[in-house]
Amino acid sequence: MYVAFDQLPPTARVWIYQASRPFSGPETVSILPHLARFSEEWTSHGRSLLASAEVLHQQFLVIGLDEGVAGASGCSIDASVRFVAQLEDVLGVELLDKSWLAFMQDGDIYLLKHNEIKAAVAAGTVAPDTFYFDNTVATKAELDTNWPRPAAQTWLARYFGQEEKNQRLA
Structure with missing residues (x-):
């Protein structure tokens, strides 16, 4: 189930994917529906996940998940990485390079x-x-208070x- 990113609780888990270049305004607008659809359709063992995704600072794709509703499984995390890889192909940008x-x-x-x-x-x-x-922050609370620092x-x-x-x- 999709929820607005700012409505995720402070305990929500986050994954940050840093782009190799800034997203343009039109790129950001064009991927927002894809982010919402992914969040709406994301599941773990057949259970809907309360999730959201957002572009921050025109440089970062952030996926958030309220694990109080349902937690991510290995398969669901793999699905999110496949989604990010698809965005890389569509946009011609690297999001999975951690170097x-x-x-x-x-x-x-x-x-x-x-x-x-x-x-x-x-x-x-x-x-x-x-x-x-520091893209290793784990929760929305850390994202809100310690990113960047x-x-x-x-x-x-x-x-x-x-x-x-x-x-x-x-």
């Missing part, structure tokens, strides 16, 4: 390969206060020598 990291500076999103982080920190391109999109407050803290400090605060 890119997304940052925001002055309202603009830019991507770096994982192996470019050390050089970006050394050059000042990525600083402790640079906002990082300053790089020094994520696993990237080790690149700024702040890992110990963050562990003491935890």
Whole structure:
């Protein structure tokens, strides 16, 4: 069953798929019906799932699921990945490649390969206060409150020598 994304509870599980380039306005408009249809038809072991999907920051596809109604199974998660792969083909964009990291500076999103982080920190391109999109957040509450957040407050803290400090605060 489809539900508006903002109506998902804070405990809803989320999956974030980062695009290799920003979605254009017309692309976003064109995929919204597909997102709604997928959410409406998504099932787990024959049970309807209370789900939603949304494009955020013109760069991320986010699928949300209220597991309080019904949880995702391996098969249903596989179905969602197949759906995302179909969107990749239709849009000519990569959504399943996890080797890119997304940052925001002055309202603009830019991507770096994982192996470019050390050089970006050394050059000042990525600083402790640079906002990082940690796409491993698991719930809608985390998405709403910790995405994006300053790089020094994520696993990237080790690149700024702040890992110990963050562990003491935890």
